[in-house]
Structures are given as C-alpha cells and as structure tokens.
Amino acid sequence: MVTHNVPVYAQRGNYAVGLTRGLVESFLMSNGLPIYATGSGYAGDDYIADVRKNRDGRLQLFLKEPGQKNVLVNIGQGTHYTLIEPTPTVYDTDWERRYTTGYTIRKGISYDGLQTLNGQGFTGSITFRATEAYLNYMEACYEKNQNLDTKAQAYWRALRTRAKVDPDFNATIAATQMDKEKKDWGAYSAGQFVSPTLYNIRRERRSELMAEGLRWMDLKRWRAMDQLITTADHFEGFKLWGPMKDWYKPEQLIYGATDDKSVVSDPARSEYLRPLEIRSNALSYTGVKFAMAHYLAPIATEHFQLASDDGTAENSVIYQNPGWSLISGTAPTGL
Template sequence: MKKYVVIIIAIVWLSACNKNFLDRRPLDATTSDVFFETPDQMRTYMNTFYNSGNFPKYENHGSDYESDNQVTNTPNQRLQGTRTVTTSGTISFTDVRRINFFFDNYKRVEKNHTLTQYQQYLGEAYFFRALIYFKLLQSYGAIQVVTKELGVDSPELFNPRDPRNAVADFIIGQLDSAATYLTADKTSGAGRINRWIALLIQSRVALYEGSWEKYHAGTVFGVDNAKPEVYFAKAAEAAGKVMDAKVYSVYSTGNPQSDYKNLFALMDYSTNTEMMFWRKYDNNLTGGDPDFTNDRFYRMRTPTNRTITRQLADAYLCTNGKPITGNEQFHGYNTLALEAENRDPRFYQTIATPDQVWKIQINGSTENWSGAYAQLNSAADYNAPSGYIIQKGYNPNLVYHVQQYEESPGIIYRYAEVLLNYAEAKAELGTLTQADIDKTIKPLRDRVAMPNLLMAAIATDPKWEFPALSPLINEIRRERRVELAAEGFRWNDIARWAAADELIVGTRPKGFKASQIAKNPFPVDEQGFLDPFQKSLPSGYGFKLGRDYLNSIPESEILLNDKLKQNPGW
C-alpha cells in the first residue's frame, strides 16, 4: 500500500491566508487560559461532540445503499467503480484539532476538583477521539496520529503517516482509557455515553482491523507484520465484558411476529433493555433548530426509490432454519406474499408485505400495504427499483408523522451488535463453541422463534456467499447481515472481509418478480425479476479491487508535502 501523510493544519485551515486567522481558537470554545477550570465547562465542551452535526457522522447507521443490501434508482459510484480523484478539497481534521484542544487544556480543572468530579468528561474525550480516528481509518487507511493541538509551524505537520495497525492500536488504547473513566451506569441511553458503549466500539474496531488484516493479506491493502488474531482476541474480550456485565439484553415481549419490527419503531427507549445509545428528539427543546430536523416516519410512508435487493431477501432462512435453495418450505417468487411464507420473521418485519397495516389514521382507521403495493412505480413517490419496500424503522401511526420536526428517536448503538461481534471474533479465532452460540446467536433467533444455530448440524447452502470459507463463518456472517440489515453495517463488513470480488464485481442488484406490479418503468431480466441497472450496468458493477476499498486523497493536499502519497490504484 502506498503511503501518505495527512497534513493536519493545512487540512483545517487551507482556505485561510493570514496568520491572524490561523491563530484563532475553535469557535465553540473560550480561550484556553480560562476554559476547563470546572467540570461544567468540560461538560459544555464535550456536548458539542454529541450534537447532530458531530456525533452521528462518526456512525454508519441508517442505510446500506453503498452495498448489496439496498438500492436506489441510481448506481452507487463506489460500487460502480466510477469515482475519480478529487483535485481540490481536504480530509477534514477539524475534529482532531478540536478534541486535542481539550486534551491540551483540561488539566487546569485539577486545581480545584478531584478526578471523580470530572472523569466522565475525560472518558468522553477519549471515546470521541477514538471515533474520529476510526472514521478516518475506515475512509483512508493509514493516517497520521496527532495527539496535541499543532501550530502553523509545527514540524509534526510533515511527519509520515503511521501504519494502519498502529492507528488501530491507538484507537483501541483510547477506548481502554475511555472505559476506565466512563460511568458504568446504564442510564436512559439518551444522555451521555458509558463504559459499555466504549467497549462495544472497541469490539467493533478490533473486529474491523482483524478482518482487514486477515482478508486483505497479500494485496495492496495488506499490512506489514499483520496479527489479525490479536485483534480478534481483543474484539471477543471487549464484547465479552459487556455481556458479562449483564446490563443489557435482547429486547423481547414474547411476540416473535412483531418484536423485531417494533424494536425499531418505538418512540422511547429509556427503559429498553437492548438500546445502548439513542438520540431523543423533543420539539419543546429543539423545535426550529436545523441541526435537529427529523422526519423518518413521514419519509418512509412511500418508497421513493428506497428498496431492498433480492440478494438480501434471499439471505433469510426458512423457519426450519435451512436456506431457501432446495427447501420444501420455500414457496417461490411468484408473489411477495408467497416469498415471505415460512421465512425467518425478520424477512417480513424488514420488508413490507401486502397484508400488513401500513397506515393508522389519526381517527384509528387503518390501511394495509396493498394500497401502496398496487401503486408501485406509478409515480415518483412510489418508485421502487427492486420492488422490496423497507419497513424496518417505520411506525404506521400517522400521529407520529411530522414533516421536518418529527420526534421519532434515532438508534445509534444496540446490544445485538455486541453479541454478533463476539460470535464472529470467536469464530475467526477458531474457538467458538456451541455454548458461545447459545449466548449470542440464540437470543437473537429466539426473539423471532427461529431454530438455534447448531454447529454440528449446519445445513449446506449451495449458494453460500463465501464458499471458500467454513460453513460456520458463512452462517455467522449471514446472521449478521439479517439482524443488522439496513442499519449501515454492510459496506464496512464487505470492506473488512475484502469481499467485493464475491459480492459486488460483475453483479447487479435484482428485485422481485415484475409480474406482480401493474406499472414498471424498470428493466426485467430473463427470469422475470426486476433488474433496474440492466441498461446502465450491462456488465455489472465495475468496483476496482485494487482501488475502491479506500478513498482517494485530494490532489491539492498531495501538493503540500512531498511525503504525501496517493492511496493504491488512484
């Protein structure tokens, strides 16, 4: 892999041209000689990393459109392989500078306060610095780690980048510190982060780096002195600590036909056992603030080109715990209703089917999805390139649907990921036992009344996505795909598994049988399935394996330093 240096101050201040501008402090902070003298000042500063302009951008929840799980009416450029090098612009290190400002100045609080009075905010600072760097690692690979606020003449600006595994180690270390200082209280999940969230993210980072080092070995993205097993062990350790604490559990009311769907449509998670962190929207507090606009339910009333692929739909097992291929329980594709029969209930709790209630009017009257189903592709709002309409995260009660200022909560972290990270890490280490599966995969399947995954009786699937890997790894990955569908994990999973050659290159997203709908502006394949990109991508996605796993570095930054090199393939 080629090397480059991220030029921190040049990135942050590239548009500035005079020294007075360059010397300014962050606009959301007072001068350092009077700030951070009290825990309240520390809290105020850390609050800026929670707001909608900061915190969610370190997350990936909300959609899988940059993957094989979901599709709109336009091919994704990364998957298509048509991105070009940016000639201008920067990699934003603004938040690196902002968080380092905190670390450079927070110790003045020690004059009049003990550690116990401010350690929560110190833990948050470590947590957010880890999130910031993890996002950069996922986007650009190896980067320069800077832990102090730099000046315009700092020699560190021209240091070479740190190896990606050194960056990963730094992130994991930051999360160790975060877990040390953060509260162990569960809280309502909508206030401040806690120790268990830091450990969740540590398991995510370690699993990501371990997978990357294992599956990209021998490629231009490989890592010198790779030790994936070290990261897998750390991922299992961190997830295990959360599990052992027994602070969280899988949400279930005992109704397998609706519990999974309802989890994502609740209006409050304050007492929810699975939700680790979520965003609360309260118009009495934030109404009119553009940073807090929200209208998820309102937008989901019609598909508007937001659809799920048949590739994802086919991943759902039948209720006997076996894949659909050659399964007598699978009733085929002629109608969506038939396709949903005898399937893992997460199928029809993720994908809308014609018989479900789609709208509950304020007067209590109901309308099922067949009304929208009959109108598919009849107008822009009803365009559905694949036909499979997502309902995960949708609440049909129209009293909650408000354009722009809706109070539907935003899910950020949930306990299911902890369980899946643990199971995958142990499987990669070759140490996963049936007892491990019983405490990770089984609770997720129990929620929807699906049979447990039995290591000694895994049903062969001739269409496994990863035929070169073990049946156990294939099924662990399937469970992850199904449980976390449309939550924004899929691209990062494909990237860390180096799986674009199996899942993306030369493929096109497909949909359900076109014969089910009266109007259809989209192409149809030779078997009668919707094939929306048949004309625009006749040879399928052109994802470039030696390039597109990472983003390019803007050429304008490369010109600033002779040590800055472009990423592979660009």
Template sequence: MKTYIGIITFGACLMGGLSSCNDFLDREPLDQVTPEAYFTSEADLSAYTINAYPFPTTDGYLSSSPLLKDNDTDNQAGTSNNSFWMPGQKKVPANAGDWSWTKVRACNYFFDNVLPKYEAGEIQGNSENIKHYIGEMYVIRAYNYYQLLVSLGDLPIVTTALPDIKEDLMEASKRQPRHKVAEFILKDLQTAIDTYLLETPPGGKTRISRDVALLLRARVALFEGTWEKYHAGTAFVPNGNGWPGDKELAADYNPAESIKYFLGEAMKSAKELGDKMYTKLAENTEAPEGMNAGFVSQNPYYTMFCDENMESYDEVIMWRQFKEGLVSHSAQMELCRNGGGSGWTKGMVDSYVMKNGYPIYDSRSGYSYDWENEGVNKTLEGRDSRIVIFTKKPGDVDFYQENGEPSLCAIDYIFGSPASITATTGFIVKKGKHYSSIMASVESRSTSGTVVFRGAEALLAYMEASYEYYSQTGSPRIDETADKYWRALRRRAGVKEDYNITIGATQMTKEAKGDFGAYSHGQLIDATLYNIRRERRNELCAENTRWEDLKRWRACDQLIGQPYRIQGMKFWNTVYSEDADLMSKCVVDPATGNMSNQSLGDYIVPYEKITKNNTIADQGGYLFTPAHYLNPIGMAAFRETAVVDGDFSSSVIYQNPGWKIQADSGPEVVE
C-alpha cells in the same frame, strides 16, 4: 502564510454554539471566546461534547437516515449507480476529500484545555458528571478516528491541537501504520471505560455511556482484526506487497500476532457487554403490525426502531431523540407513504432461512420457488421473522389515519415517481417505519427516534471475533459464550435455535449467488463462518454496517472482471405481470423505463430499468477494483503538505494504493 491540510490549524470551534466551523476554520483560535472563560463548569463540558457527537442519525429526509446507508450494497438497492461498483468512475477529489481533521482537532482542543483544569480541580459542578463528559470526548475522538481509519487506512496520530507552525504541522502529518492507529483508538476507548464514563449517563441513553464505549471498542477491534487477516500481504496492510508506508514505522508489525490481538480485544469488550445484553433483547411477538391504531406497541422488537421514546428498551444502548417544534425530520414521509427510494435485494431476502432453520433451497425447508409467482407476501411465508416484520408488503398498514382507519401499502410503489419514492426492488424497507399520519403527511414532523447503538451487535461481534480468533490458533469452534448468544438471536427471530441445522444444510455455491459475504479474497469461506456472517447480515440490515463489513472481509474481489447483477422480487410471469391495472403503469423503455426488461430475467433489475447512458447496464452489473477498498486522499492535501512548493510528490503523506495524486484521476483498474 499558508494553511496546511495535513494536520492543519483548523481553528478551534466551540461546539456549544459559540462559534461556527467548517473543514478549514478561521486561523485565529478562539480570539472571541477564550478557553479561560469557558470549560470552567460542568455545563460547559456537557454542551461542548454533545455538540461534537459525530454519530450518524436521521437528519432531514429518509436519504440521510442510517436506514438507507446500506443502499447500493448486496443488501439494499437505491435509485442511482454508485461509483464504488464502476471501476474508473470514482475520481480523486480536487479538495482534501476525507482527509479532514476538523473533528479530531476539536477533540484535542477540548483535552488541551479541560484536562489541566480538571486535574487542578478548577471545573465547577458534579464531579462524576465532569469525569463523564471527559470520557465522552475520548469516545468521540475514537469514533472520529475510526471513521478515518475505515475510509483512509494509515493516519497521523495527533493528540493535541497544534499551533500553525509549518515544521510542526508537516511532521505531525506523517501517516502511521493502520495497526498503530487502531491501537490508539482502542486505548482511547479503554481510558474512557476504565476511568471516566458512567454506566448511566446524565440525561439517559441519549448520551454516550460506558456500554457505548464497550460496543464501539468491540466494533473497532473486530474491524481491524478481520481487515488485517483478509487483506494480509496486500498493499492495504503494513509491509504488504506495495504498501506505500514507512517500513521503519512498521518494523514492529507481526501480522499473526496483530490479528490475534485485535480479535482478542474484540472478544473481551463484546463479551463484557454481551453477557449483560443477551437476556435483554427486545421481545419479538411476530405481530403482523408493530403498532395498533393508538400507536401502542404490538411488537417491541419492531417498535424499538421507530418509537418516539426508546429509553425503555434494554437493548438500546444509545439513541437520538426528536421533538416536534425543537428538532424533527421528514423520514417517515417516505417510510409510511411509498417505497423510499430503496428496497431489499433478492440476495438478502433469499439469505433468510425458514423457521425450521433450513435454507430455502434445501428440500427439507418446505419452501417452494413457485411461491414467488404469487407475490411478495407468499415469498416471505414461513421465514425467519426478521424479513417478514421488516418488509412492507402489499396490504400492510402504511399509517393509521386520524379516524383510526389504516392506509394500506400497494405494490404499485414499484412504479413510484420521482425516484426518491420508488420501491426499487419490490421488497420495501419497513424497518424504522412509524404509523402516524402526521409523520407520514407533513414535512419535518417526524419525531421517531434513531437507534445509534444497540446490544445485539455485541453478541454478533463476539460470535465472529471468537470464531476468527480460534481459527487463527488452528482450532476453529463456537465456544459456550458464542453458542448462547447465537441461540438467543435465533430464538428472538423465531427460528429453530440449533444453528447446526443451518450450517449442515448450507451449500456455499448457492449462498454465493446472493451474498458477497460468502467470499473473502475471492474464495468461498467455510459454512460455519458464513452462517455467522449471515446472522450479522440478517440482524443488522438497514443499520449502516454492510459497507464496512464488505470492505473488512475483502468480500468484493470476486467482482473483479466478473459482473454481478443486483435483483429484486420476481415480477415477470407472476400475478403482478398478469394484473392489467398494474401493467398499465409499467413502462419498459431504455430512456424512460420504470421496470427492467424481461430479457434480463423475471426478477426486477433495479439499476437497469433505464439502460441508456447507464454504466452499470453497460458493464452487465456491479464490477470492482481493489483500490476502492480505501478512498483516495484529495489533491489539496498533497499540495498543502508538499516539501517543495508545486511538487506534490514531495508531500510528507502518500496516496492510498491504486490511486494517483492528481485531481480527477481514476483508480488503477484491475480486470
């Protein structure tokens, strides 16, 4: 018998280490360990749920860390070209791609077996903890569904672990309109919030809490509300032009009402959490180094992202802990010793205003573009302190040696080899960097924690959702709650609190030169909304949010047929290019170069240091095609869900807009 990939029987995996699992698991559901013998104690539930945690954290090297997940956006530049920006290069996979339901089925299997036992009082242990672990699984299922929603859009909604019966599986594989999927996710989260989750979870902040569910709920609702607003009328929303879904399933879809609903829900969840958090933001002392030689915090805002124990930070809602000898990682090797294969873009650095609140191009800001000739340190002088404390500058402490002496950062990290250690743009990422020589020098000895969720996001979510909500009603405004949240964030950043100074001085045509978020559907947005997006960009840099933001804002259409060249720091005609020792390491060569040619301008062009056989260079920079707003479903999914064997077009599922079914085919390219 065939195994179907729509809502296939993935087998059931006991996440507590009782069996292993992959995308398409053994057919036999728990023949070796029966559900009757499991899910009978609080400990069973605890082990299963925590091993099902899907949240991205630092696993292995820096390249796996959320700190680098925004590489290849307008915020950060990595070391290789991303097919997202090369129309025609991204292909439909031969396998199912992101159309994988292993994680969702593991959640449903839990509910199928746990809820009847819970209702019958057959699970032994602390009753509040048992309830909490059930709540955790609702959050886990919601998060897994959210990742699929971001990637694929319309999805099947399945709440039970289905048996391997062809007819049932084929019917369950049918995709539901995305607004119904988002509503389902919000319902799961609300169930967890209202019925199951504790404010303080067993084990502290390394586990899911009620606050985590609130924040995730705000994130999902904001994503869907803004996606539907900015993709309205297109094939990416129900009943839009070219939408491939079943119109009967979307008969209830009212775009205006749906957008208002999701934005309103985002406001509600964000406010409940934000009102607790806006007075508890980690203190920013603006100390030049986050820790002293004894690893004592000199700036809580900085060390919140690199501490070995993040439990005491009120702003941290959830984090992952590492312990030497048990579980550790190697991210600090790159963060502490080199450039880590990443760097802030010039566009992102330019987006940070001066302390007086004015953009750098405003004559009242006090900024001088001549400062860029003097190097990174001078370029960042007088800015919003976030870009200062989270950028590793020449002369900053990389790490403290065992004798307490500092090892210092050098500008020649821009010529690092191999590429994984290069400071790609010259603006080196410092966010999340510890100061330990052991973490810096020994593989798999990093024990710095990873922030999974933090409270500042709730403030940003409310600010954006409320402004968008009021815009939908015809009266865009910053309400009292958004005002106090925004001032709290600017106060912590060391910027003048009155955001109206920044709004009044904002020139959108200048902001658009370095910020894709200045656009939605190819049009410049208003200055107030832009500055809300700017605040989000500046606060959440290197926290794995930028890709989702650009997609939901439809902030890439302006790159259809119009290339954008990512830049870094100014290198040519500066103190750096006049330094003979530094220049002895500089190689300008189309095949082997470690520096972009001056013919491309004075600023580093990180993706064109090597131009031979380089599609980005041939294009003249980033280009975009709308199909890339969603990922394609892989061909195997159509093969296994075809009504007629061999006829993929008879599948009960449909491909995403702009993509074909055939493996290795590219998207429709709009120019």
C-alpha cells in the same frame, strides 16, 4: 427538536431504495433451514406474501406486503402518511414514491400518523445495540479460534430465539451449500467462498442489522467483492414477470426503450426486476463490477499539500491509497 422523514418514506417506497432479491433470499426459514434446503417449507416468490411465509421473524416483521396497515394511531392527523401499503409502484417516476425493486422495508416506521405531519417525524435513532456487540463477539471468536466458545454460542442462540428462528445454528450450517449462496457477497473473501460457519455468522449479521448503515463497511473489511472484478453481478428485486405482473396494467410496465419511457427491465433479461438494467444506454446495463481500489477511499489532494514542506503533493510525507492517483478527479487504476 430534530426531525427527519424516515417514518414517511418507511410508509412508501423507501425513497426509491429497495431491498434486493439477494438480501431477501438470504434470510432463513423459521425452522433454521436455508430456502433451498430439503424440508425448508419455502413457499416460493411468486407473491410477496409467499416470500414472508414461515421465514425468519425479522423478514416477516420488516418486509412490507401490499394491504398491510401503516398507521394505527392518530389516523387523519398527519399529512404525508400512507394508510394502507399499496401494490409496489415500480413504474412511478416520482422518486419519493417509486418502489425500485418491488421489495421494501418497514424498519424505522412509526405507526403514528403525527410522525408524518408536514412530511417530518421525530422518532429516536438507535445508536448502540446489544445485538451488534453479540455479533461482533461471535465473528471475532470464530476468526481468532476457528470455533465458537460457549459465550459466542449462547449469543447466537439468543439472537435466533429473539428472531423466532430455530436456535440450532449447527443444523443451518450443515444444510448450507455455499454455491447456492453466491448472490450474497458476504459469502466471499478474496474471491473465494468462506466456510459455511463463518458465512452463517455473516448471514446472521446481515439479517439482524439490515438497513442500519453497516453493510458497506462489512463488505470492505471482509474483502467480499474481489469476484466482481472479472465477473459482473446483477441487482435484482421481486419476481415482476411472474404472477405479480397481473397487479399492473400493461401500459404501466414499459420496457425496451432506450430513453426515459422505459420504467422496468425487459423480461427477456430476467423474470426478476433489475432496477439498474432498465435502459440499454445505462452504464450498469450489463451488470455491476468492482475495482480493488474501492476497498479504500482516495486521500484528498489538500491533505498531501498540508503534509508537505513545499506544499506539493509529490513531496508529502503521506502516501496515497493503492490504486488512486495524487491528481484529484482521476479514476482509479485497475488494481
């Protein structure tokens, strides 16, 4: 039997991998409108419960909220379950329990206490999903024809109906303001905003497939990170420095120190928790950037040697990806 610890960490802080504010805010309201649109009904983000109100069913289903039950059957028969979802422990130094952004996902959870026995579970792993095929078709159809055929439209409406979102995607497109979607890197290709239609196809993909291991591939094939070459971005989580700060004791929210004593980001930087900007000596303290070379991975030196008559990388019949050197361990150039 193959075992894994996904059920355990889905009941905790996701092994210190939190959801970003950008992801959470990209989800539509159940009426199909973006959160910023007039009449959307967005309740704000002062509390996690508010964030989930009247939202896309996938966010309501998968975004964890304090007080929710994590185990429904075989209570007491597991060893590593978290019976009730706690207040996010953003201050915890134990990576198995730390909530890095305050937002965590319950996708992949099992409500069976036995799936946490000795810290291991044996739930199945989904490999093929019809929804991914629908999304692939929708995107390809629009990229090829700059419009959606009847099949693509039917797929999109089916996805939204299943997610309990108003199936009128044209209303969403009409209400989309690209300058307000800039926290989502998928809004860009080659440093420029894509059309609202294409962006909303990408949004649908992000909402449906979150935490399923496809986002990095998507961002690279969309060439969605050029804007980060010159302008740093800042990863943010929940609004820690709003009313939710009262969930914690003052001594739990230490900030401003350059050593390991700081556990949360300074409210002067943002009212939202910035997990990569907790200590000023961190490389990510001023934000994150990107290099063109990282759209492609470097080819290993050994591969050049194996494809060379004399065993040298310089005389190999294959060539290195742009921005990378033939010398192993060399940083990419600023292409």
